[in-house]
Amino acid sequence: MLFDMARTATTADAFNAVAEPRRRQLCDVLAGGEMAVNELVARLGLTQPQVSKHLRVLREVGVVAVRGDGRQRLYRLQGAALKPIHDWIKDYEQTWNDRFDDMDAVLDDLKSQEEQDGGSGR
């Protein structure tokens, strides 16, 4: 069965890591550029232990990387780890775009029909 092939839910992959809303928010903030923990704490309105915990999960799956800069540790987004998600969304979007493009053609026909009927189709 198709879905039996699915792995069990863990936080050990990017999908699960970014399923958590706070972690998605954290990714959004980091998308703006490299940042230290205290800045993230200020931006997100979370405690430092909370931010550190989320950062750890994101680092474990490679979504976030860190480097030392003097006494600071700077965190940054690693786009490549999110690419599988991006690719999936793109495939899914393409299916819908194909459907909706065909719907446009259907709607054009419906609009012409209404015009022929004297615009009284409502």
Place this chain on the structure above:
Amino acid sequence: MAAVAGNRTAVVTLPSDTQILITREFDAPKHLVYRAWTTPELIRRWWHAKRGEMTVAEVDLRVGGRWRYAMVAHGEFEVAFHGEYLEIVPDERIVSTEVFEGAPEASATSTATFTEVDGRTALTLLVDHAAREHRDAHINSGMEDGLQEALDLLELAAISLDPD
């Protein structure tokens, strides 16, 4: 749901752990978009997404009524979905269950909302899976490397639980 920006491209987002949200704007009033969305002979013209032949488009459009869509993808695999209408507000909103028949345990609830602004209609389609694992399975299954294309198609279709 706010009207979508004037853009005729589908936008897909994952607003929560269990949800998929699809939005798209149409250059047509909402009663026509609703008609295209709910009329079997019109559904047959678009639901296949150019990925096969649609073989079934059954719509019993009333609360408690059932729907079923099926297509044969590239002449080989049947991909079928069915569900039950939970709420119907004509030209405005349709809520239904939906089940991919290849994975009947992964039931979802989908809500289609039609919002008209200046003669254009924003369609939002919110698909909420019963469990996060089901949505995750859909996401993962759509991108397993090395699976043959046919399986990919089935899995993509599973992701696409959405006929309404």
